[in-house]
Amino acid sequence: MIRGRTALRCVLPASALIAAGCASSMSALDCADADWRALGEADGRAGELISAFEDRAKSCESHKVQPDPIAYQLGRVDGLAELCTPDGGFAAGAAGLEYKGVCPKPAEPAFLAKFHTGHQLFELTQARDTAVADLEKATKALDRHYYNLRVARNRVENPNLSPGDRELARQDVDYHQREISRIEYDLPTLNADIESARMALDAFQESLAEKSDKTGPN
Numbered sequence: 624m625i626r627g628r629t630a631l632r633c634v635l636p637a638s639a640l641i642a643a644g645c646a647s648s649m650s651a652l653d654c655a656d657a658d659w660r661a662l663g664e665a666d667g668r669a670g671e672l673i674s675a676f677e678d679r680a681k682s683c684e685s686h687k688v689q690p691d692p693i694a695y696q697l698g699r700v701d702g703l704a705e706l707c708t709p710d711g712g713f714a715a716g717a718a719g720l721e722y723k724g725v726c727p728k729p730a731e732p733a734f735l736a737k738f739h740t741g742h743q744l745f746e747l748t749q750a751r752d753t754a755v756a757d758l759e760k761a762t763k764a765l766d767r768h769y770y771n772l773r774v775a776r777n778r779v780e781n782p783n784l785s786p787g788d789r790e791l792a793r794q795d796v797d798y799h800q801r802e803i804s805r806i807e808y809d810l811p812t813l814n815a816d817i818e819s820a821r822m823a824l825d826a827f828q829e830s831l832a833e834k835s836d837k838t839g840p841n
Contacts, residue, residue, distance in 0.1 A: 648678065648679075648682050649679055649682040649683055649686075651686040651688070653682075653683075654683035654686045654688035654690075655688060657679075657688070657690075657691075658694075659690060659692075659695040659698065660691075660695065660697055662679065662698065663676070663694065663695035663696060663697065663698025663700075663701075663702065664698035664699065664701045664702040664705075665698075666695075666698075666699055666702060667698065667699040667700065667701060667702020667703040667704075667705070667725075668702040668703075668705050668706050668711075669706075669720075670703075670715060670720065670725050671725075672723055672725065673699070676690070676692065676695050676696075676699070679695075680692070703726065706726065706734075707725075707731070707734050708730070708734065709733050709736070709737040710737070711734065711737075712733070712735060712736070712737035712738035712741065713738065713740060714741065715741060716737070716738040716739060716741025716742035716743075716744070716745060717741035717742070717745050717748075718741075718745065719742075719745045719749070722735065722738060743827065744824075744827060744828070744831070747820070747823055747824040747827050750820045750823070750824070751821055751823075751824050753820075754813070754816040754817040754819075754820045757813055757816070758810075758813040758814065758816075758817060761806050761809060761810065761813055764802070764806055765806045765810075768799045768802045768803050768806070769799075769803065771795070771799050772795075772796060772799035772800060772803065775792050775793075775795035775796045776796055778792035778795070779792045779793055779796060
């Protein structure tokens with residue numbers, strides 16, 4: 624569940640606009656080459672709290688490099704200004720981020736309205752991707768069991784196999800046959816899950832396009 628005052632943390636690889644703020648630990652080389660205003664802007668666009676600067680500063684101080692809090696704060700203000708818009712809210716939600724409450728009060732309602740819409744798109748996309756991944760996983764498992772079944776059957780037919788090893792091979796045959804039957808039984812459901820998830824995503828995207836056509840650009 625999304626809450627208006629929870630963390631705006633990175634849940635998955637996001638767009639370059641937002642993902643830059645996901646890592647606040649810095650190497651010695653990062654610190655030596657740091658553009659603190661650019662870092663602040665990136666963290667602002669990512670909706671990071673000021674604690675992101677503290678983490679960066681701690682890393683750099685451990686490398687004997689002094690941070691620039693003024694430049695960072697100037698950049699962070701610019702980044703937040705870019706984030707805390709309806710478009711920024713939609714991008715953050717669609718990237719799978721959670722909100723920390725970093726936007727100014729006057730800008731927050733419009734930001735959150737689009738953020739929730741973007742997050743709906745994220746969840747529907749994730750559902751589609753998960754359904755596709757589940758089918759791919761099942762298909763790979765099915766191929767693997769068919770291969771292992773052939774291997775086990777060849778072992779059963781090996782005249783040089785001991786009685787004990789032959790019995791183990793027969794057990795392998797039974798096991799792989801059961802797994803093949805189980806997976807093949809599940810395939811129609813997995814395909815139906817993909818179709819359902821795709822339809823839901825397509826319908827939502829169409830509704831967004833219709834709203835955009837009616838309202839025009841923000």
